[in-house]
Amino acid sequence: xxxxxxxxxxxxxxxxxxxxxxxxxxxxxxxxxWYRQILxxxxxxxxxxxxxxxxxxxxxxxxxFSVERPDGSNFTLKIRSTKLEDSAMYFCASxxxxxxxxxxxxxxxxxxxxxxxx
Amino acid sequence: xQSVTQLGSHVSVSEGALVLLRCNYxxxxxxxxxxxxxxxxxxxxxxxxxxxxxxxxxxxxGFEAEFKKSETSFHLTKPSAHMSDAAxxxxxxxxxxxxxxxxxxxxxxxxxxx
Numbered sequence: 430x431x432x433x434x435x436x437x438x439x440x441x442x443x444x445x446x447x448x449x450x451x452x453x454x455x456x457x458x459x460x461x462x463w464y465r466q467i468l469x470x471x472x473x474x475x476x477x478x479x480x481x482x483x484x485x486x487x488x489x490x491x492x493x494f495s496v497e498r499p500d501g502s503n504f505t506l507k508i509r510s511t512k513l514e515d516s517a518m519y520f521c522a523s524x525x526x527x528x529x530x531x532x533x534x535x536x537x538x539x540x541x542x543x544x545x546x547x
Numbered sequence: 548x549q550s551v552t553q554l555g556s557h558v559s560v561s562e563g564a565l566v567l568l569r570c571n572y573x574x575x576x577x578x579x580x581x582x583x584x585x586x587x588x589x590x591x592x593x594x595x596x597x598x599x600x601x602x603x604x605x606x607x608x609g610f611e612a613e614f615k616k617s618e619t620s621f622h623l624t625k626p627s628a629h630m631s632d633a634a635x636x637x638x639x640x641x642x643x644x645x646x647x648x649x650x651x652x653x654x655x656x657x658x659x660x661x
Binding site: 432433435460464466469470471472473474477479484485520522524533534535536537538539540541 | 556579581583588589590591592593596598637641646647648649650651652653654
């Protein structure tokens with residue numbers, strides 16, 4: 430069964446360092462997402478990406494964050510200068526095209542990348 | 548804006564007992580509702596979804612959920628818990644129709660006691 434893969438599974442970094450989290454979405458999916466979950470809190474939406482541009486982003490997704498699809502397969506989340514409060518599990522997800530644009534947007538998630546900022 | 552509230556961050560049931568995980572939603576427009584499950588070291592997987600067809604929705608692994616508009620609820624149930632059901636369960640909501648942002652709840656960890 431097709432799956433979304435994320436690397437690394439766990440990253441520890443120092444405050445102020447740049448981090449890149451990588452994701453390989455399902456190959457025929459068109460929409461890509463990043464969510465995060467701080468320990469004990471909600472799974473929060475960060476950003477959605479379609480047709481090589483951001484389609485929606487949350488208040489959390491400030492100038493410190495960026496996303497990129499550098500080639501036909503990878504989808505990356507970059508945090509330029511990490512803060513302690515960026516420590517969280519980051520989930521990548523993708524969804525397929527909907528016929529006529531209707532129907533439920535079913536997300537397929539990766540296993541997550543745990544980021545620890547010291 | 549849409550949101551979901553999951554009542555109970557941890558739920559324990561005995562093996563063979565009824566599983567009931569509660570979710571209430573808030574939405575100004577007709578919602579689509581989802582339950583996802585996360586097993587340890589895995590991503591979130593879709594259990595079931597409500598898209599305004601039948602109000603009682605059946606999912607994988609014997610789970611089902613009922614959409615009750617009057618109560619703004621979408622509780623997840625399973626008649627008899629198995630040890631393999633131990634996982635974290637997330638309720639989620641989106642606007643109906645097309646590519647809409649999916650908003651998740653805080654999750655409920657289900658423990659199954661032998």
